[in-house]
Amino acid sequence: MLSLAHLDRPFDYLVDEKSDAAAQPGVRVRVRFAGRLVDGYLLERLERSEHTGKLAWLDRVVSPERVLTDELAVLCRAVADRYAGTMPDVLRLAIPPRHARVEKDVPAHGCAPPVPEPDMAGWAAYETSASFVRATIEDRHPRAVWQVLPGDDWAARLAELVTAVAAAGRGAIVVVPDQRDLDRLEAACTPLLGDRCVSLAAGLGPSARYRRWLSVLRGQASVVIGTRSAMFAPVVDLALTVVFDDGDQSLDEPRAPYPHPREVAVLRAHASGTAMLIGGHSRTAEAQALVSSGWAHDLTASRQDIRAAAPLIEGVADDDRRLGGDPLARSARIPATAFLAARKALQAGLPVLFSVPRRGYLPSVACARCREHARCRVCHGPVSMNERGDLACRWCGRPELRFVCPSCGGKAVRALMIGDKRTAEELGKAFAGVPIVTSGGAKIVDEIAEGPRVVVATPGAAPRVPGGYGAAVILDTWAQLDREDLRAGEEAVRGWMAIGTLVRSRNDGGRVVIVADSSGAQVQALISWNPIGYAAFELEQRYELGFPPAVTMASIDGPATAVSAFCDLVSLPPSAEKLGPVPLPAGVRRPAGLDGAGDVERVLLRTPRAVGRTLADALRAAQVIRNARHDDTAGIRVQIDPPTIG
Template sequence: MSSDNRRGSGGAEGAVPEQLALIREAVRKNKAPRAKPRTWRGAALAKELPVARVLVDKGVLHLDRYFDYAVPEELDAVAQPGVRVRVRFGAGGRNVREGRREGGSLIDGFLVERVAESDYSGPLAALAQVVSPEPVLGPELLELARAVADRYAGSLADVLQLAVPPRHARAEARETGPPPPPPGAPEPGPWLRYGRGAEFLEALAAGGAPRAVWTALPGPSWAEEIGRAVQATLASGRGALVVVPAGRPAARVDAALRELLGEGQHALLTADAGQERRYREWLAVRRGSVRAVVGTRAAMFAPVRNLGLVVVWDDGDAGHSDDHAPFPHVREVLELRATRDRCAFLLGGWTCTVEAAQLVESGWAAPLVADRERVRAAAPLVRTVGDAELARDEAARAARLPSLAWQVARDGLRRGPVLVQVPRRGYVPRLACARCREPARCRHCAGPLQAQDAGALRCGWCGREEADWHCPECGGSRLRAQVVGARRTAEELGRAFPAVPVRTSGREQVLDTVPDTPALVVSTPGAEPVAEGGYAAALLLDGWAMLVRPDLRAAEDALRRWIGAAALVRDQGAGGTVVIVAEPTLRPVQALVRWDPVGHAVRELAERAELGFPPVSRMAAVSGTADAVAAFLAGAELPADAAVLGPVPLPVPDPGRPRPVGAPPPGERWQRALIRVPPGSGAALAGALKNMQAARLARGGGETVRIRIDPPDIG
C-alpha cells in the first residue's frame, strides 16, 4: 500500500513556523522532506531502519492503511517484521516534543516492515511495546489477507483478526522441532472407484497442481480419500490444507490422517480445541514443524509452508461462510490461495454446488466423478411419496407417516437404526404454489414473493407488489407455507412405534454417532449422527418445506441436505432404502432419485445465467435505515453496468430468538438494497462500495450501513 500521508498515532500537527515554511518550500519544489532519526523522550532510536510501518488493529475502512512509528533503540532487536506491537493511537496521542506527557490510547497492531525513512514530514511517535518477538504475520499471509479484504470490501485488520489466532504466552514459549520426514506415496485405495482418481493422486505425489471438483460416492470413505490426497502431497515434500465445515467432519479427517500417517504429521485447528492448544498447533504450522492442517473455517488462512494442496469439503454448508466482517467464504479464499501459490485444488462433497459446476464449466477445474454403475451400486434405493398419495393416505394423517414410509421404517428397524430427517423448527419457508410447489416469484426480477400483513404479496428483492399472482407452471393461484418441527415429529413417531427407542439430534443436542441397534433417530438437517455400519433406512419428511425457503439456492441446498442424510444409509445391495415425502416431479427430488447432483447443479447454473443470478453475476447487499441506504447509494460511484434492486424492508427478528447476521439492531427498522453486476465487474463493485464506506466513516457521525459482498441469502 502506498505510504503517502502516513503518520504515527498522532503525527505532530503543531509544527513550529520554521518547519511549516520548510515543508511549503519543499512541496513547491516537489521534494517532500523526510523524517530523520531523532531522540524520543531521551531515548535514542534504532541506528538502522528506524521507521516501523504498523497496521493498527482498528478495523475501520478509513484507517485501512499503514502508519509510521519510530523504533526505539531498546526495541531494535525484537521489533522485526511480523511481530505484534502496541502503539499510541488517537486524538490524544499526538506525538509530542520532549518534556510533554504523551497521551492517546494503547492499541494492538502488527509491524509490517521497517524502512530507513518515512514519507511523513513530521516527528513520529515511537513504538510503545513489542508484545512478543514471535513473527506471526509473514509476507504471504499479509498478501493473502489484503487480497481477501479487497475482494469483500473490508479492512485488512478485520481479515487478520480472522487469520491470526489470539496469542497465548504459554503456547508460544514451547519449542517445536523440525518437521517429520515425508511419508511414502499412498496406494490409490478407494480413489480407484473414480475415473481419474488414481491419476489425481499420482499428480499430487509427483509435485503437480491438478484442480478438481470431486463428487464423492456415498458412504464413510470420503475422509480416507481426503487423507490419501494429503499423504500424496506430503510425499512430494509439500504441505496440505483441508477445511471442513464443522468439528465432527474435522474429527473424521483427523482420525483418517492419524491412521494413514501416524502422529505428528498434521495439525488440527478447530475452535473446540481451546485457545492454548489451537495457538500451539497454529504456531507449529507457521514455524514449519507441521506441514499438513485439518480445520474448520478459520483454518483457511493457516500459514502452511510450501503449500501444495488445498481441500474444501462440502462447500455448500453455511459453516464455510464467516459471520464476521468482511464475511469471506472458504471456497473463494482457497481458490485465491490455489491461484497465488500455484498449488493443487480439490473441492469435494457428496453433492455439487452451482459454484463448483461453474468452476468445471469455465475450465478452471476438472470433474472427478465415478461412473453411473458405481454410483448406483453405492447409493441406497430412493422412493418418493407425493401430495396425491398423502391426501389418500390414512396413515399420513394419523402419524405424519405415509404408508410407504411406515412400512420402510418398520422393515428397517428389524435390521438396524432408521434415520428421520425433518426441517428444523426455525425454518421460515417462502410461499409456493399449493398445487405444484413451484416457488412464487416476482414477474419483474424473479425474486421471492412474501405475504404482507394485509394479505398482499410483495417481492423480497425489488419491493413491487403482486396483485394477481398465478403459478407460471400449472396456473394455480393458491399458496402454501407451513412446517412441523423435530420435537413434535419425535413424539408422533414414538406413539407410532411404541416399542422402539427414539433419539433426537438437533439444536439442543447434536449426536455424533449412534450404535448399530434398532432405533428411530430424528434429526434436523446437518445434525445427522453417523450410524455404525450405516442406517438401514432413512425417511426425509416435509421435503417441500425445504424447497420453498426464502433463498436463491433453496433447491440446491435441499438436495445437498437430502443427499447428506441419504449418504449415511447402507447401499441398496445391503437393503438400504430412503423415502422422501415430496412431489416426485420436482427437479431436486428427481436428482435425488437418480443420485445426480452434478446434473442438477449444471441445470441450476444454466437457469441462473439466463436470469443473471449469482454466481454468474456478482451481488452485494447494502443494509441500514431507509435514509442511510438511500444516501449511500446516491453517493457511491457504482459501475455503469450495476443494477440496484430495492431497497426493501428487512424482517424484524422475533423477540427471544438469536439475531441473524446482518439483521437490524433491536428496535430499528432497516432496509436492504441488492446491487448486481455482470461478470468482470465484481472488483469494481467491491472497490466502489469500500471507497464510499470509507468516506462515510471518515466524515463520522452517520448512521450505520452494512455491506456484504456475495450474501449467502438474498431471499
C-alpha cells in the same frame, strides 16, 4: 489495528537501535496513533520514508515471532479487496491472539516427522484421482471439484490424500463445516499422520489454539484440519487446500468482511500456486461455475459405480396415505410406500431414519380461522408451540400468552409444520415397541449401534450407523423447497443427498423414500443421484436471473436513512444495477448494534462478474468517505455475495 476503512493503509514509523534486531517484517508491534497505543504488524523495513512530515517512533516490538508471513499478508490483502473490507478485519480472522507463555513453551524450530505413503486404493473409483495426486505433489497446482460416492467414507479419503501430500514433504489444509465433521476427520488423520497433523477450531480455547497455530508456523506440523479460519493457516510449503461441503451454512463467516473459505481457497490457490480441491456429496452453483469456466475439473466416479453405491430412491406424493386403512400410518403422516419400506427394514433388524426439516414440537403455527402465519408482536418472528401447548416466538423467545390474529381476530392456532419431537411422538405409536432416537438442535447424536430402531433427525444431525441405515424417509419437503431463498433448492438437494449417503446401497437392500412430487428438478436430482446435473441447472438459472455466482452482488443492510445515505456515496460502475430497498429477508441476522432497533432495510447492488472487483472498490471507497466523516453510528453492513439474498 484500526478497522476504519480510511485508515486501512500502511503507516511509517521510525525504529530505534534497541528494537532494530527484533523489528522484522511480520512481527507484532505497538505504536502510538492519534495519542493512544494500538497494536499492529510490521509489514516491511525501508531505508527512507516518502512521508514528508514528522515520523513517530515505534513504541516496542511485542514479540519477535514473525506471525504475519509474506504469503499470509498477500492473501489477507486479497481477501480484504475481494470483500470490500479492511485488512485488519481479515487479520483478526487469520491470526489468533498472542499468548506469551505459549511462545516460550513451543519449540522454536521443528521439522515435521516423516510419514509413510498411504494406501490410495480407496481413491481408485474416482477417475483422474491418481493424476490429481501426482500433479499436486509435483507442484503443478491442479484444481478439482470432487463428487463423493454415496456411502464412501469422505474423512478416510481426505486423510489418505493429505497423508500422500505429507509423505512427499509438502503441506496441506482441509476445512470442514463444524466440530462434528472435524472430530470425524481428526479420527481418520491421527493414525496416519500423528503429530504431523493439527486441528484448529474456535472451541479449542485461545491458548490451545495459539499453541497449535505456532506449531504450524514453526514447521512442526504440515497438515492443518479445521473450521473456517483454518484456511489462513501459515503452513510451510503448502501444496494443497481442501474445502469439504462448501454449501454448508456453517461455513458462512459471521464477522466482517464475511469471507467464505471456498473463495479464500480460490484466492490462495491463485496467489500461491497451490492445488485446490472442493468436495462434497452434492455440489454448489459456485463450485460448478469453477468447473464450467475451465478453472477446475471434475473428479468423479463412473455412473456405473454411482448407481451401485447409491440406495434405491423413490419419490412418493404426499397424498398417498393408503395402507389398508391402517390408522397408525395415517396419524404419523407417512405415505404407504414409506411405511412399508420402514417396516421392512425394521423387520430385517436395521435402523430407519426419518428426516424432518425443523426441530421442536410445532415449530410453526397459523391462525386456525384464516391460516395467516402467527408472528411475534415484538420481532415479527415465527410463533411455535411446545408439547405443553405454550406459544412462544422462535426468534426472541417471547411467550405469546393470548394469541389474537391481527388479520381476522381469531384466537386459535393450527399447525403449519410438525417438528422432530411431535414426529417422534407419532412414530412411537406407529411402530410400537421400537426404540425411538431423536437428534437435532442442542442434542445431536453422532453414532448409534446397529439394530432395529427409529431415528428422527433434522437436516445435518442424523447419526451414523455402522453398515448404514436400512431405509430413510424424508418428510415435509415442501418446508425446504417453499422457502423464499435463492439457495432453497440447492440446500434441499444437499441435505437429501447427505441422508442418502447414510443408507445402504441398493444391492444391500437400502431404500430412500422422499415424500414429494417427483417431477421437480430437486427430487429428480436425488432419484437419479445427479448432483452435477442439478448444479449445472442451478447455474444456468442464476445466469438467466442475474444472481451469484453468475454476477457479483453486494448487500447493504441497515436503517433506511443510513442505507440511502451510504448508497449516495457509492460511485457505481456503468453496468451496475440497484435493487431495492426492501425489508431485510426473514432469517438474516441484523447488523451489529441493531438487534433491538426498528425496521431494517436491504439494498442489493449487482454487476457482471468481470467488473465485480470494481464494485468492491467502489463500496470500499464509500466506506472510506463514511468513516472519514465519522458517519458510522447508524450501523450498516456491507457484504459481497451474501449467503442469503431473499
